[in-house]
Amino acid sequence: QVQLAESGGGLVQAGGSVRVSCVATGHTANSYAMGWFRQASGKEREFVASVGWNPVMTSYADSVKGRFTISRTGAKNTVYLEMNNLRPEDTAVYYCASELRDPDYRRRENWKYWGTGSLVTVST
Secondary structure, three states: EEEEEEEEOOEEEOOOOOOOOOOEOOOOHOOOEEEEEEEEOOOOOOOEEEOOOOOOOEEEEEOOOOOOEEEOOOOEEEEEEEEEOOOHHHOEEEEEEEEOOOOOOOHHHHHEEEOOOOOEEEEO
């Protein structure tokens, strides 16, 4: 049984930074692509970032490029999302995803496993 557990997040001021983490159990996370999505209140869940089995293979949504960094540690089966220069529009529940079933990593339906999410609130 694969399980993903997010942690981190919380309340941060605009312009600040926060990191969310995702620990994967039940499979060897470094053998699979991992991703982060987010869902703001009343909106669809959207792609944020992904990292391939090779940690140099990363992709970002245009809205976060240059501000967010995704990374992974194979030994600890952990994926991180470092978020800098946060904006109020970054406020959302951030979800970790694992095991990409299709090359189109930007579509949520192509990811097999999901965490329960971690709330990040950016205040003005």
